[in-house]
Amino acid sequence: MEVDVTVQSVRELCKLRDSDRLRNTLQQIEHYASRQRTAAEMLGSVESDPEYCLIVDANAIAVDIDNEISIVHKFTKEKYQKRFPELDSLIVGEIEYLLAVKELGNDLDQVKSNEKLQAILTQATIMIVSVTASTTQGTMLTPAEKAKIDEACEMAIELNNFKSKIYEYVESRMTFIAPNLSMIVGASTAAKLLGIAGGLSKLSKMPACNVQVLGSQKKTLSGFSQTQMLPHTGYVYYSQIVQDTAPDLRRKAARLVAAKSVLAARVDACHESVHGEIGLRFKEDVEKKLDKLQEPPPVKFIKPLPKPIEGSKKKR
Numbered sequence: 001m002e003v004d005v006t007v008q009s010v011r012e013l014c015k016l017r018d019s020d021r022l023r024n025t026l027q028q029i030e031h032y033a034s035r036q037r038t039a040a041e042m043l044g045s046v047e048s049d050p051e052y053c054l055i056v057d058a059n060a061i062a063v064d065i066d067n068e069i070s071i072v073h074k075f076t077k078e079k080y081q082k083r084f085p086e087l088d089s090l091i092v093g094e095i096e097y098l099l100a101v102k103e104l105g106n107d108l109d110q111v112k113s114n115e116k117l118q119a120i121l122t123q124a125t126i127m128i129v130s131v132t133a134s135t136t137q138g139t140m141l142t143p144a145e146k147a148k149i150d151e152a153c154e155m156a157i158e159l160n161n162f163k164s165k166i167y168e169y170v171e172s173r174m175t176f177i178a179p180n181l182s183m184i185v186g187a188s189t190a191a192k193l194l195g196i197a198g199g200l201s202k203l204s205k206m207p208a209c210n211v212q213v214l215g216s217q218k219k220t221l222s223g224f225s226q227t228q229m230l231p232h233t234g235y236v237y238y239s240q241i242v243q244d245t246a247p248d249l250r251r252k253a254a255r256l257v258a259a260k261s262v263l264a265a266r267v268d269a270c271h272e273s274v275h276g277e278i279g280l281r282f283k284e285d286v287e288k289k290l291d292k293l294q295e296p297p298p299v300k301f302i303k304p305l306p307k308p309i310e311g312s313k314k315k316r
Contacts, residue, residue, distance in 0.1 A: 180279030
């Protein structure tokens with residue numbers, strides 16, 4: 001992603017935060033969040049329900065927010081390299097990096113003493129950042145440069161808060177929109193699957209092998225990081241039902257859960273089993289198969305050899 005860092009303000013690159021689209025969506029979320037609805041209230045096709053349309057739009061905006069945060073991260077990284085060029089290789093997460101930049105500013109000596117940094121970074125990362133900060137060749141930022149960086153960090157933090165609010169609302173409506181899918185993978189994972197797939201109808205038409213890898217990411221980690229990104233693992237892999245399985249069986253569990261999730265999404269798309277009975281049955285089927293996989297193999301009994309047939313021996 002190429003970002004023109006010669007611009008005077010991050011507002012010239014990112015316009016979503018101040019857009020009418022985001023503002024209207026947040027207002028509608030506040031309106032619907034105060035109402036309690038059940039799946040039995042929905043009549044006709046789920047796609048024709050106005051709140052379902054809001055959920056689809058909100059998920060699309062959440063994806064756009066992630067893109068905006070990536071642009072802000074790139075902009076900030078280019079600007080802050082003057083002061084601490086090694087920081088972006090030490091803190092991989094975009095939001096964590098932006099929060100750290102906002103807290104550090106020109107004063108790199110406060111790494112160990114800053115309470116906010118201790119809340120967002122691990123002790124190992126803080127130690128590495130502190131040691132690197134003491135030997136960095138970066139130079140001080142001017143007040144104007146620091147103001148641009150602070151503005152970008154505040155925009156990203158605000159956008160991230162909006163995204164959290166959107167996901168919180170969408171999760172609260174999953175038992176209303178997709179009760180059977182939520183019964184299998186949980187409301188949080190169901191909301192993420194709907195968001196990245198583009199809605200319940202599109203999710204229900206996907207093959208299970210594609211649903212299994214929805215949400216998979218590739219990240220370049222620093223040499224000091226102990227984090228391991230498993231390939232071909234998406235939201236389904238990190239759902240509660242899969243994580244409760246033994247580590248060596250989680251990939252098999254993810255395949256089973258993805259297959260049942262597609263079936264549950266098709267049930268929800270047809271507006272059947274509004275209380276999640278079919279989803280619960282699918283979940284029980286998955287749990288039974290996983291329990292069967294985790295059973296120890298049967299004990300093999302050693303079959304004794306038959307008694308040898310001894311004939312009469314010749315006497316000398």
